[in-house]
Amino acid sequence: MNPDARYYYDEENCQFVEVERGWTDRLRSVGLVLGLALVLTTIAAWALDAHVILTPHERALQSKNQALREQLDRVGNRMSTLSTRLNRLAEKDKEVYRTLLQIEPIAKDVREVGVGGTDLYEKFDHLDGDTGTLLRKTAAKLDKLERQVSLQGASYRELENAMSERRDQFDQLPAIRPSNGRIVSGYGMRHHPILNVRKMHAGVDFLLRTGTPVMATAEGVVRRAKFSPTYGKYVDLYHEEAGYMTRYAHLSAFADGIRRGARVERGQKIALSGNTGRSTGPHLHYEVRKLNNKRSLNPMNFFVPDMTPKEYHQLEQRTKRYRARARGRDVQGPDVPMDEGGDPSVSR
Numbered sequence: 001m002n003p004d005a006r007y008y009y010d011e012e013n014c015q016f017v018e019v020e021r022g023w024t025d026r027l028r029s030v031g032l033v034l035g036l037a038l039v040l041t042t043i044a045a046w047a048l049d050a051h052v053i054l055t056p057h058e059r060a061l062q063s064k065n066q067a068l069r070e071q072l073d074r075v076g077n078r079m080s081t082l083s084t085r086l087n088r089l090a091e092k093d094k095e096v097y098r099t100l101l102q103i104e105p106i107a108k109d110v111r112e113v114g115v116g117g118t119d120l121y122e123k124f125d126h127l128d129g130d131t132g133t134l135l136r137k138t139a140a141k142l143d144k145l146e147r148q149v150s151l152q153g154a155s156y157r158e159l160e161n162a163m164s165e166r167r168d169q170f171d172q173l174p175a176i177r178p179s180n181g182r183i184v185s186g187y188g189m190r191h192h193p194i195l196n197v198r199k200m201h202a203g204v205d206f207l208l209r210t211g212t213p214v215m216a217t218a219e220g221v222v223r224r225a226k227f228s229p230t231y232g233k234y235v236d237l238y239h240e241e242a243g244y245m246t247r248y249a250h251l252s253a254f255a256d257g258i259r260r261g262a263r264v265e266r267g268q269k270i271a272l273s274g275n276t277g278r279s280t281g282p283h284l285h286y287e288v289r290k291l292n293n294k295r296s297l298n299p300m301n302f303f304v305p306d307m308t309p310k311e312y313h314q315l316e317q318r319t320k321r322y323r324a325r326a327r328g329r330d331v332q333g334p335d336v337p338m339d340e341g342g343d344p345s346v347s348r
């Protein structure tokens, strides 16, 4: 029996007879199949068009796109890091060099020049949301970076010019530390351990073992190298070109050739540290003063060229903490050197 055939029941002959299929029947079947195929084709075409189904080519493009987008993201992040670093340089530039060389820093509005204004990135507008935003952001970051680099370059060139113009002044600027010891007492008002009153501390104290070399902090001329009951053995240097004087006190010995009128270079050994004069322990007392009115200045502000503002701030905090702890202990102990703020030869 043919499984595809259809049958009817012949009552007269009491048997099933196979129905002959006419051409209309066959046509209907073909039509059904064609109709179904058409529906399926339409659905497939729609799916391809709407990217529900991807062709292999599209799939390759999609993963390429994804990789590019990720890479662009990474580049963007690195540019942000560079930009932050440049900002830090600009900050240091402003805080340190410009303060010391007394040049006006590049104004903020000049630094921001070209920011805003016309939309430079319209060309990315036609792209879909994510891609457009990413390209726009990356292009903006790159522009900012270029601007920062060229501004920083201009700033350094300007500083270079200023420095070569003021070479003499700069050589005579007290710009280094007189010694490498820990700073144990800072500049400012403090409680005096021997006199038991609050007194101005006109310099900073470096904790040093007796006999440690003490360096001139700038080029200059020795004005005094002598003894006073207060400062003990001390050296005063005049830095006329820059308009400052520096003082190094409680020394144990002067270096060879250190006498009134002798010229010294920055970094030259001028003495050995000690514990002479009104001092409660071996240390170096160091002062910076204006030459014209002899007013004392905070020497910390002169150490900054080799420090970032942050490092400077940390140093300040450490010194404060150390002083607070020292006040809580036996303040006359040998590890807390203090000295008289009085001045035998300089009017205040």
Ligand SMILES: [Zn+2]
Binding pocket: 185, 201, 203, 204, 205, 284, 285, 286, 338, 339
């Ligand atoms: Zn001191």
